[in-house]
Amino acid sequence: MDAMKDYPTLALIVRYGRLGASTFVLVAAAVTLWVTLPLGVFPAVVISALVVFAGGILAMSYVEIVRLITEMLLPQ
16 A cells, blocks of 8 residues: 555554554453452453443444545555
8 A cells, every 4th residue: 555655543553453452452451450340350340341342342443444444545
């Protein structure tokens, strides 16, 4: 993709988006567990699972939207 050199952030997201999104979700889950663990183990695990699910959907959808935009609008 020669046109991607003009858009380094988009190139970064297209190349490492899934890895970055997965890392973001895992860090968010770890922080959620750390914050909610004083509530008890079961509520902390449930809240962390919800954060992983919702965060994963949001992060992966953002990556897919960026990929779709770059495929449709940037010349190949």
